[in-house]
Amino acid sequence: MTQSPRPEARAPRGFMDRRARDLAAEREILTKVSAVYEQFGFEAFDTGAFEYADALGKFLPDADRPNEGVFALQDDDEQWMALRYDLTAPLARFVAQSWETLPKPFRRYAFGTVWRNEKPGPGRYREFTQCDADTVGSARPEADAEIIALAVAGLEASGLPRDAFVLKINNRKLLNGLLATAGVADEGQKLAVLRAVDKLDRLGPDGVRLLLGEGRKDESGAFTKGAGLSVAGAEAVLAFTAAGVGGRAQTLDRLSNVIGGSAEGDEGLAELVAIDVALTSLGVAQDQAQFDPSVVRGLEYYTGAVFEAELLLQTLDEKGQPVRFGSVGGGGRYDDLVARFTGERVPATGFSFGVSRLASALRAAGRGLGAETRGPVVVICFNPDDMPHYFSVVGELRAAGIPAEVYLGSSGMKAQMKYADRRLSPAAIMLGGDEIAAGQVTIKDLDLGRALSSGVTDNAAWRAERPGQQTIARTDLVSAVRAILEARP
RNA sequence: GCCGCCCUAGCUCAGUUGGUUAGAGCGCCAGAUUGUGGCUCUGGAGGUCUCCCGUUCGAUCCGGGAGGGCGGUACCA
Numbered sequence: 001m002t003q004s005p006r007p008e009a010r011a012p013r014g015f016m017d018r019r020a021r022d023l024a025a026e027r028e029i030l031t032k033v034s035a036v037y038e039q040f041g042f043e044a045f046d047t048g049a050f051e052y053a054d055a056l057g058k059f060l061p062d063a064d065r066p067n068e069g070v071f072a073l074q075d076d077d078e079q080w081m082a083l084r085y086d087l088t089a090p091l092a093r094f095v096a097q098s099w100e101t102l103p104k105p106f107r108r109y110a111f112g113t114v115w116r117n118e119k120p121g122p123g124r125y126r127e128f129t130q131c132d133a134d135t136v137g138s139a140r141p142e143a144d145a146e147i148i149a150l151a152v153a154g155l156e157a158s159g160l161p162r163d164a165f166v167l168k169i170n171n172r173k174l175l176n177g178l179l180a181t182a183g184v185a186d187e188g189q190k191l192a193v194l195r196a197v198d199k200l201d202r203l204g205p206d207g208v209r210l211l212l213g214e215g216r217k218d219e220s221g222a223f224t225k226g227a228g229l230s231v232a233g234a235e236a237v238l239a240f241t242a243a244g245v246g247g248r249a250q251t252l253d254r255l256s257n258v259i260g261g262s263a264e265g266d267e268g269l270a271e272l273v274a275i276d277v278a279l280t281s282l283g284v285a286q287d288q289a290q291f292d293p294s295v296v297r298g299l300e301y302y303t304g305a306v307f308e309a310e311l312l313l314q315t316l317d318e319k320g321q322p323v324r325f326g327s328v329g330g331g332g333r334y335d336d337l338v339a340r341f342t343g344e345r346v347p348a349t350g351f352s353f354g355v356s357r358l359a360s361a362l363r364a365a366g367r368g369l370g371a372e373t374r375g376p377v378v379v380i381c382f383n384p385d386d387m388p389h390y391f392s393v394v395g396e397l398r399a400a401g402i403p404a405e406v407y408l409g410s411s412g413m414k415a416q417m418k419y420a421d422r423r424l425s426p427a428a429i430m431l432g433g434d435e436i437a438a439g440q441v442t443i444k445d446l447d448l449g450r451a452l453s454s455g456v457t458d459n460a461a462w463r464a465e466r467p468g469q470q471t472i473a474r475t476d477l478v479s480a481v482r483a484i485l486e487a488r489p
Numbered sequence: 490g491c492c493g494c495c496c497u498a499g500c501u502c503a504g505u506u507g508g509u510u511a512g513a514g515c516g517c518c519a520g521a522u523u524g525u526g527g528c529u530c531u532g533g534a535g536g537u538c539u540c541c542c543g544u545u546c547g548a549u550c551c552g553g554g555a556g557g558g559c560g561g562u563a564c565c566a
Contacts, residue, residue, distance in 0.1 A: 013557080057566065069566075085566060118565075119490090195564090222492070222562055298565065382524070413524050421526040432524060446526070453527040463525065 014126030016356075020373040025359045026129065030111050032157045033131060037109040040150045042133050045108035047090040049115075053080035055093045057340065071117045083115040087132040088337065088350060095136050095348075096341030105137035111355070123357065132331075134350030136338065141271040144305040144333055144349050145278030151309060151329065151351040152288050158358060159367040165328065168244075168292040168308045171272055172332075174255065175293070177265020178240055182233040191300065192227035197241055198296040201326075205242075209234055244292035248276045251291040271304060297330050306332035307351060313364050328361050329353025375423025376403035377481060380416050382432045389431055393441065393477065400478045402485065404429075420446060427484050435471065442471045443480050447488045 011017055018026075034044070053072055072082040084090050087110050095106060111131045120126055133150055135143045148167055155165055175197070179190055196211035203211070210216035212234035215226035229237065236258075243254040252272060259265035272291060279289055297306040311325035331351035338346035377397055379390045390406040397404035407416045420428045430442035445468030456462040472480055 089566070116565085122559090124565095218562060224563075301566075380524085414522080414526080415518090417526045419526095428525080430524075434524090442524095444525070449526065456527060457529090459522075459528065462527070463522070466525070469525080 012126075014120030014124075016125055016127070022356070022359065024373055025362070026355050029158045029355055029358060029362075030131070032159070033154045034109070034111070036154045036157045037133050037150060040107075040133075040146065040153070042107045042109040042150070045091075045094075045110050046112055047084070047087075047094055047110075049083055049113065050081045051084050051090055051093060053082045055341075056082055056085065056089050069117055071115050084112075085116050086114055087112050087130055087352065088134065088334070091132070091134055091136070091350075092337040092348075093341065095346065096338050099338075099342065099346075102137075105135050105143065107133075107135045109133040123360070125356075128357075129355040130352055131355055132350055132352040134348060136348040137346060138349070139335070139347035141274035141305070142278045143347075144271070144307075145275045145282065145284075147331065147349050147351045148275070148279060148289050148307055149282045149284050151307065151331070151353075152284055155309060155328070155353070155358070159362050159365075160358070161365055161367065162288065164313050164361075164365050165309055165311050166287065167289040168295045168310055169272070169275065169289060169305060170244075170291065170293055170295040170307075171268035171305050172302050173264045173268030173271070173304060174259055175237070175240065177259055177262035177268060178236060179233075180264060181262045182229070182236055184229070184233065189227055189229075192225075193229065193237060194296050194298070196227055197237065197294060198298055200241060200294045205238055208241075209238060212237055241294040244290065244294060247286040248272075248279070248289070248291050251293075252276065255291070255293065268304070275305065297332055299332075301334045301337060302332040303335040304333035305349065306330070309351075309353065311361055313361065325361055325364065328358055373424070374403075375420065375425040376405045377427050377429060378416070378420040378423065378425045379404065379406045379429045379431065380413060380420075381407045382413070382430075386431065386433075386436060389436055393429055393431060396478055397481060400482070402478070402481055421450070426488070427481055429477075429481075435474075439474050440471050441474050441477050442469060443477075443484070444469045445484045447484070 038044070053070070056070065070082040070085050072080055075081050091108070091110070095102065109132065111129060113127060114130050115127050117126060131154075133147065133154075135147060148169060152167055156162055175193070176190070179193060184190060184193070193212060196208050199211065200208050203216075207216060211224060211226050212229045213226050213231065214228070215224055217223045240255075240258050243258055244251050245254075252269065255272075256269055259269060276291075295306055295308045297308060308330040309328045311328050313325055329352055331349070333347070333349040335345055335347045337348060338344070377394075379393050381387070381390060387406070394404040394406055407419060409416070409419065411419075417428060426445075426447055428444045428446060430444065432442075435441055444466070448468035452467045453462070470480065
C-alpha cells in the first residue's frame with residue numbers, strides 16, 4: 001500500500017465552521033425575522049443552490065476562467081452551472097419562468113446560503129447566509145416604502161436596538177438627473193461618479209472631489225483614475241450628497257433646490273415624496289428611515305430607490321480601536337432584472353441582509369445570545385455493566401423534556417465531571433453500585449458548584465463538602481432535576 | 490488584481506551573530522484525590538522551526554520561488 005501524505009486538517013479559506021452558539025444565534029434571527037416578514041404578507045420561498053450560469057447574468061464562466069467570481073462546474077450535458085452568489089438572480093429566473101401562474105405582485109422572502117469565489121477578508125466569507133425580501137411586479141413607490149418598513153421591523157425584531165441602526169434611502173434617478181443636467185451621458189463616467197460618491201464616508205469630501213475630477217493618489221502611492229467631471233460638476237455632485245441632513249421632509253426640500261429641472265431628477269423626487277408619505281402612515285419614524293443622497297449601493301442594476309441599513313454602534317475591538325460596522329444590509333429597486341429573460345420589463349424592489357453579519361452586530365450591541373449553549377444532564381458511567389440503569393435514567397429525563405445523555409467515553413469519574421462541567425451541564429447524575437442497590441440516585445447540582453467554586457481554596461475541603469449534591473429515592477429523580485433547572489434557568 | 494508586512498508546539502510568542510538534544514506561558518492528558526468540576530503541586534504528550542530550490546562542511550536562521558496569514562488599495566452581482 002502506498003503511503004499517501006496525510007491531508008492537512010483545515011477548512012478551505014473563506015469557509016467557516018460554526019458551533020452551537022453561533023447556530024443558535026442565527027436560528028433565532030431566522031425565526032424572528034421570518035415571523036415579521038410573513039406578517040407583512042411575504043411568503044417563504046427558496047430555490048436550489050445551483051443555477052445555470054447564464055441565468056446568473058454578468059459573470060458568465062468561459063473555458064478559460066470558469067470560476068471567476070462564482071463557483072462553477074459543468075453538468076454532464078456540458079452546461080455550465082454555478083452556485084448562486086445572491087438570492088435575487090435566482091428569484092428573477094424563477095419569476096421569469098413562472099410569470100403566468102404567479103399571483104402578481106409576487107411577494108416573497110428567503111433565507112439561503114450563497115457562495116462567492118473571491119478573496120475572503122475579515123467578516124467576508126466565500127459562503128454565507130443571506131436573507132432577502134422582494135416584491136416583484138409593482139412599480140409603485142409604496143412597494144419600496146413597504147420594503148423599507150419591513151427592513152426596519154425585521155432588524156428590530158431580530159434584537160437590534162432601535163437607536164443602533166438607521167435605514168438610509170436614496171434614488172438613483174436623482175443623481176442621474178443631476179448628471180444629465182451637467183452634460184454627463186457616458187455610462188462609464190456615471191459609474192465612476194457612483195463609485196466616487198460611495199467612498200464619501202471613508203475619504204471625506206476632499207478625497208471624493210479628487211475622484212470626481214482627475215483622480216486621486218492614496219497613501220501607498222497607487223493612483224485611482226477619476227471620473228473626469230468639471231470643477232462645477234464635481235461641486236454640484238458634492239452639494240447633492242451633502243443634502244441628507246435632518247428629517248425626510250427637510251431633505252426633500254433641500255434636494256429639490258439642488259436637483260431642480262431635469263425630468264429624471266423630478267421623477268426621483270416624486271418617488272421619494274410618495275415613499276415618505278407611505279412610511280409616515282406606516283409609522284416609520286424620521287430617525288428610523290432617512291433620505292441620504294450619499295447612499296450608492298455599488299450595484300449597477302438598481303434603477304430607482306436604493307436603501308442601506310447602517311449600524312450606528314460605536315464599539316472597540318481587542319486593540320481598543322473604534323470599529324466601524326457600516327452596512328448590515330441593503331437593497332433597492334431593480335426594474336430590469338426579469339427583462340433579461342423575458343424581454344418584458346418587470347418592476348421589482350427588495351432588501352437583503354447577511355445573517356452572520358447581523359449576528360455579530362447583535363453581539364456588539366449586547367443583544368446577542370451571550371450565554372453559552374447549555375449541555376445536557378450527564379449520567380456518569382461507573383461500570384459499563386450497569387448501562388441499562390443509566391439508560392433508563394436518561395430515558396425518563398428525556399421523556400420529561402429534559403435533555404440528557406449517558407457518558408459514553410472511556411475516562412474515569414474525574415474526567416466525566418470535567419466533561420459535564422465543560423458542556424455547561426446543569427447537573428450530573430451518579431448511579432453507582434451503592435445507589436442501584438438502594439434504589440437511589442445521587443444528583444449533583446453543577447450550577448451551584450460553579451457558583452461556589454470561586455471561593456474555594458482547599459481541594460480536600462471542596463471535595464469533602466460535595467456542594468449541591470443529594471442522594472434521593474430513584475422515584476424522585478425527575479422532580480429533583482426539574483427543581484435544579486427551575487432554580488437557575 | 491496591485492502594494493507592504495508577517496509565518497517557530499493546539500493558542501500567544503521567545504530564541505539561535507548559520508553548529509550536535511529548539512524554549513516559555515496558556516491550553517491538553519495523567520497522578521497527588523480507590524466514586525466528584527475550581528485552586529495548588531508533580532509528571533507527560535505535542536514541532537519535517539510553512540513548503541520547494543539554492544549558497545554552505547553544516548540552514549529554522551542567508552538568497553530565490555511557491556503557499557498561507559495580516560494590513561492598505563481596487564473590485565464587489
